[in-house]
Amino acid sequence: MRIVHIITRSTLGGAQSVVINLANQQSTDNEVFVISGSDGNAWEALHPNVCIIKIKQLKRAISLLDFIVIFKLLYYRFHLKPDIIHLHSSKIGILGRLCFPKRKIVYTVHGFDTIRIANKSFLWLEKLLKKRAAQIVAVSRYDFENLKKEHIQKNICYIYNGIEDNTLQTEGISAPIAQKIQNLKKQYDKLILCIARTEPPKRLDLFLDIAEQLPNFAFIWIGNTSDIQCKHSSNTYFLGSVINASLYIRYSDLFILPSNFEGLPISIIEALSYSKPVIASNVGGIKELLSTGAGFTVQNSSQAFKETILQLTTNPQLYSQLSTQARCTFLADFTVKKMADTYKQLYQKIYKRNNGRCANF
Template sequence: MDKIGGAQKHVEALAIKLKQDAHEVTIVTGLYDPSLWRLQAEKIDVISIPAMQRAIHLKKDLQSLWQLRAALKKIKPDIIAAHSSKAGAIGRVVGSLLGIPTVFTAHSWSFTEGVPHKKKILYSRMEKSVQTLTAKIITVSEYDRKLALTKRIAPAHKMLTIHNGIDQIDKRVAPNREKEEHPLIVMVARFEVPKRQDLLLEALAELSDIPWRLQLIGDGSLRPNLETFVANKGLTDRVSFLGNQLEVTSLLEDSHIFVLLSDWEGLPISIIEAMRAGLPIIATNVGGVNELVSDHENGFLMNRDDIDLLKKRLKQLLMDENLRQKMGDASERCFLRNFTFLPMYQKTLFVYEQAVSKSAKKGD
């Protein structure tokens, strides 16, 4: 949790609501930057285990396992809610060692389409090896549930889909969207694999004859190269790199078009935030994205690396204010109907309660 991402936001929101509902919550994470999160203000305990990292590293992974085991022996939780592939595997092993039921939430499988072949094989084997230690697997999209069934990761009765959800907001009376001289495009994503800010910048560089501005929100190792690209193309007056932003809501409300290009995804919270703000979406059709974006209804879907279609869709939305409004309204309606926080939270809590109850019966 030293970077902002969809899975981290999901964990934060769940933890805060659980704490507000009088549950005791402790978050155990790898690297942790408290300035990015509201956990301290909500008096939620956070334990950082720096050895826990994304890449597989046998020595550090064993360190993580034993440090997590020591922490959980002290906390004595009723349930472990594990998120992300690496922490998910370590959490389930420790849960099994300590006899604590574990629910795993897959935010996007590490063997999904677009992931390099060797990594796919490694992570699918790892998931199969720990699924027997799992009380329940929550997938955030139907795409991911069906993919896991196809790969025979776990039996159908052990998995269910709970779509991500976020809080509703009171919309501002007069957003700055109307004041913008040129249509403002925004992309919210880490500058890391699998995100493709590079593709968006390449497409926009070829649309310099029409008015647009771009804000890129997020940070990461790929950012410096893209800043150089923007400078070389003479686009520094049209492209803004805003870095990490704790509050993206007002920035989205001031924008006209939301873009998320990725090589793979789960169910992106950034798209849900854009839908809440009433924005038309252009996104890569990967993972569960088409469960959020209906092509030609609340936005446009495109295949990976299809820069020609990307340019065409960008131009359509940039040049047609009525289309932007129509698709943005459809986005907001879809959000209110399917992706608000409370139903997601209630379904997730019910899964946790069932896992605890089932474990208690086994103990009897």
């Protein structure tokens, strides 16, 4: 089977991690292609069997260059003749549904609130194109229900994101970065970690406010692509865009994620896999990740984060309980195998419907 994943950006992020995990799993028995913009290095983690195609005109912002993108997508439609076209992200979800046959399209919505609330002006396009896919996939029950509320109801389901269990992996850890984090761990009472881009919907401002109120804790942010220009306290550290960022979760005590909108954050799933309690904004599907008692969701205020951090770090029994539950939650619901198997069943159903026979996965 020939599978084509298409996503707007190739910078490190949650949706890109889903593409990497799916493509790597699928590449053992299928021809797999990943088409994206050329703005990042996320695809360094792809298996050599996966063919990477970069469209330099494909950017996040709406542009006249999108007409070139459309022509290139049409070219790959007829040149590659894919069996499954899997679209990721809202922009390519629109362009891809215009260019490829709907009966072959799987469109994963990586956080519907970014359209429903943050970019309402594009909601009409989602509604207009709602029938231009064999399946629309939400990444949480929260998004699934909100899609239905917006009358996007046909051929929709939800599939939780999943990741590889890399907790025993040490290959890929940068010695200088690891040493820096371990030195900070010795200097401070606790080490609080966040892995995210420093752009909306992530709340860098809130992260800085929380750090300022807890000067005895080190606050580390991994994922900034440039130097942070705004003023921040001396206990705040930015390590930049780091390959295999999740490998450094092992050195942290807590994982936090302040954000305005989320789908089902990969970074939180990674923290759960390392048995790290999580404190995150009560948005999107985060509550579903933490509903088993693996962490807390809080309102977007520095006081709420501060109080919950102190509650966890001053109660060893509670901390141990959440740590154990974090790992159990990951193993039960958020492994890459569970995600890949569910998508495999979906692909097979679509392929069989289109070809009258079962695919060889």
